[in-house]
Amino acid sequence: MQTLSQDSRQSSFQHDVLIIGSGAAGLAVALNLEKHVKIAVISKRALQSGSTLYAQGGIAAVLDNADSTESHVQDTLIAGAGLCHEDAVQFTVEHGKESIEWLISQGVGFTRESSTDNSDSQDTNGEHLTKNDYHLTKEGGHSHRRIIHAADATGHAVSSSLCDRVIEAENIEIFEHRVAIDLITHKKLFLPGNRCVGAYVLNDKTSQVELFSARFVVIATGGASKAYLYTSNPDGASGDGIAMAWRSGCRVANMEFNQFHPTCLYHPQAKSFLITEAVRGEGGRLLLPDGQRFMHRFDKREELAPRDVVARAIDHEMKRLGADNLFLDISHKPAEFVIKHFPTIYERCLEFGIDITKQPIPVVPAAHYTCGGVITGPDGRSDVNQLYVVGEAAFTGLHGANRMASNSLLECLVYGRSAAQDIMSKFEDIPPPPEAPLWDASQVTDSDEDVVLSHNWDELRRFMWDYVGIVRTNKRLQRAKHRVDVLHQEIVDFYSNYKVTNDLLELRNLMTIADLIICSAIQRKESRGLHYTLDYPEQLPIAQDTILTPTNFSARDW
Numbered sequence: 001m002q003t004l005s006q007d008s009r010q011s012s013f014q015h016d017v018l019i020i021g022s023g024a025a026g027l028a029v030a031l032n033l034e035k036h037v038k039i040a041v042i043s044k045r046a047l048q049s050g051s052t053l054y055a056q057g058g059i060a061a062v063l064d065n066a067d068s069t070e071s072h073v074q075d076t077l078i079a080g081a082g083l084c085h086e087d088a089v090q091f092t093v094e095h096g097k098e099s100i101e102w103l104i105s106q107g108v109g110f111t112r113e114s115s116t117d118n119s120d121s122q123d124t125n126g127e128h129l130t131k132n133d134y135h136l137t138k139e140g141g142h143s144h145r146r147i148i149h150a151a152d153a154t155g156h157a158v159s160s161s162l163c164d165r166v167i168e169a170e171n172i173e174i175f176e177h178r179v180a181i182d183l184i185t186h187k188k189l190f191l192p193g194n195r196c197v198g199a200y201v202l203n204d205k206t207s208q209v210e211l212f213s214a215r216f217v218v219i220a221t222g223g224a225s226k227a228y229l230y231t232s233n234p235d236g237a238s239g240d241g242i243a244m245a246w247r248s249g250c251r252v253a254n255m256e257f258n259q260f261h262p263t264c265l266y267h268p269q270a271k272s273f274l275i276t277e278a279v280r281g282e283g284g285r286l287l288l289p290d291g292q293r294f295m296h297r298f299d300k301r302e303e304l305a306p307r308d309v310v311a312r313a314i315d316h317e318m319k320r321l322g323a324d325n326l327f328l329d330i331s332h333k334p335a336e337f338v339i340k341h342f343p344t345i346y347e348r349c350l351e352f353g354i355d356i357t358k359q360p361i362p363v364v365p366a367a368h369y370t371c372g373g374v375i376t377g378p379d380g381r382s383d384v385n386q387l388y389v390v391g392e393a394a395f396t397g398l399h400g401a402n403r404m405a406s407n408s409l410l411e412c413l414v415y416g417r418s419a420a421q422d423i424m425s426k427f428e429d430i431p432p433p434p435e436a437p438l439w440d441a442s443q444v445t446d447s448d449e450d451v452v453l454s455h456n457w458d459e460l461r462r463f464m465w466d467y468v469g470i471v472r473t474n475k476r477l478q479r480a481k482h483r484v485d486v487l488h489q490e491i492v493d494f495y496s497n498y499k500v501t502n503d504l505l506e507l508r509n510l511m512t513i514a515d516l517i518i519c520s521a522i523q524r525k526e527s528r529g530l531h532y533t534l535d536y537p538e539q540l541p542i543a544q545d546t547i548l549t550p551t552n553f554s555a556r557d558w
């Protein structure tokens with residue numbers, strides 16, 4: 001373990017609120033705090049980064065008179081396969097409309113009804129609303145039109161506006177290329193109580209570790225889908241915040257529920273490119289490497305079966321055949337139709353030498369969303385005092401065993417706002433943080449064998465994909481547990497002896513995440529929602545969360 005010392009050459013910063021993460025959740029907290037609050041927002045990459053930037057579809061909210069809170073609640077509960085917390089669903093849905101109004105007030109330009117060109121849209125269901133100012137679409141699981149969007153790049157619009165507002169704000173300081181390593185708590189400082197007072201942060205440009213002290217700390221670091229070989233998420237979705245909170249004593253829940261998107265482009269140079277479900281909606285056929293169709297063997301709706309059914313069928317066939325990928329073919333449709341309906345996919349695939357009007361697209365399923373996370377209440381508070389967790393890193397009870405499309409950005413906004421309100425309600429009562437020692441790297445050296453990192457990184461994501469992926473068995477989970485225990489020790493050794501780098505920190509966190517996912521999956525003796533195991537194919541009559549507590553956990557202490 002790297003130790004702490006007083007080294008005056010290192011930088012230290014003091015703020016009222018430290019926000020780790022600059023996606024929708026982190027920026028929603030920052031912009032909802034009062035203007036006299038001194039805020040630091042840190043991001044391990046550029047300010048505009050994270051999954052928020054890549055969200056395509058939109059944000060779910062009850063905005064149309066024909067729709068209702070009850071209906072949105074019911075749809076969410078059904079998607080969650082009996083495991084949603086009804087109070088969390090109700091709370092989220094009730095705050096939907098005001099969250100969208102807030103985004104509009106921050107300058108987000110959602111697509112208006114009049115500006116919609118139906119013929120060019122990639123909306124999954126191809127239907128369009130005519131009742132409101134803003135255009136609403138309908139996605140899988142939603143029984144009404146309630147997805148507000150900015151064309152097919154909603155995340156980009158949300159992220160751009162919120163980043164602009166944060167840059168303008170005089171009370172918000174932005175720190176880019178800063179990787180939070182670990183939280184500083186009273187426990188670590190041998191002080192009484194259980195309070196979070198800051199974080200150690202790697203400056204990725206100078207390689208120095210900086211000390212950020214704050215009265216309140218907010219984790220908004222996004223999901224953990226990088227634990228899998230194939231993911232739709234951008235680099236950096238390594239579950240850092242979940243792992244950091246876990247190491248500081250927070251409970252986590254339902255980490256076994258990982259949502260997989262059925263079709264991501266398979267190409268060595270193509271990272272994280274989704275092939276929208278609309279391709280299947282417009283007649284696209286899934287094919288085996290020998291050109292045979294296979295979906296009829298899994299579901300009578302064939303290619304139009306729900307997302308998890310299609311992902312499971314593709315996974316089954318890939319494992320059965322030992323294939324690296326399968327194919328999605330739309331080339332039987334006229335070329336003009338394909339180019340008109342899917343211009344972005346056409347262009348992107350062409351960059352990789354794939355002409356989708358003439359040949360099938362190589363695809364694999366990809367890890368897309370982390371339903372579990374750090375347990376929080378409706379105000380974003382975690383088990384550690386003055387530590388809040390919001391967005392994809394949090395477990396609020398909203399998603400249950402399966403996230404309904406477009407509820408996740410809504411969750412970022414609703415809980416980002418309520419966390420800010422809770423911080424303001426306690427603001428005057430919380431004293432400044434105590435002094436914390438600076439980071440001491442005097443006992444560690446530069447690594448001379450980074451191959452250990454790249455090897456372990458590949459191995460972890462491969463065995464998570466093969467053994468803890470879409471279809472699980474007891475045997476596969478036990479194999480994965482064995483592998484993760486061995487890798488754990490290697491990474492602990494590496495962390496103790498070498499200077500921290502972004503790659504090492506992400507691998508260390510991914511190892512913790514993998515362990516949490518595996519242990520949660522082993523505990524669930526049923527198939528429910530996104531967790532499917534051949535050993536327990538039935539759903540149990542009583543739905544229960546899988547809650548892991550750091551003190552009772554078998555995994556090694558970091």
Ligand SMILES: Cc1cc2nc3c(=O)[nH]c(=O)nc-3n(C[C@H](O)[C@H](O)[C@H](O)COP(=O)(O)OP(=O)(O)OC[C@H]3O[C@@H](n4cnc5c(N)ncnc54)[C@H](O)[C@@H]3O)c2cc1C
Binds near residue numbers: 049050223369392
């Ligand atoms: C391709 C794609 C499409 C999607 N489409 C939709 C959609 O249409 N509708 C919807 O509701 N949801 C969608 N989602 C899901 C949604 O985008 C995410 O759940 C949501 O954006 C998460 O927001 P967040 O603020 O929690 O995290 P993110 O937006 O992922 O932001 C995380 C932030 O934390 C920072 N960070 C991480 N670790 C550290 C660290 N150690 N130190 C410092 N900073 C750190 C990152 O740099 C980043 O700034 C989609 C996701 C993907 C990947």
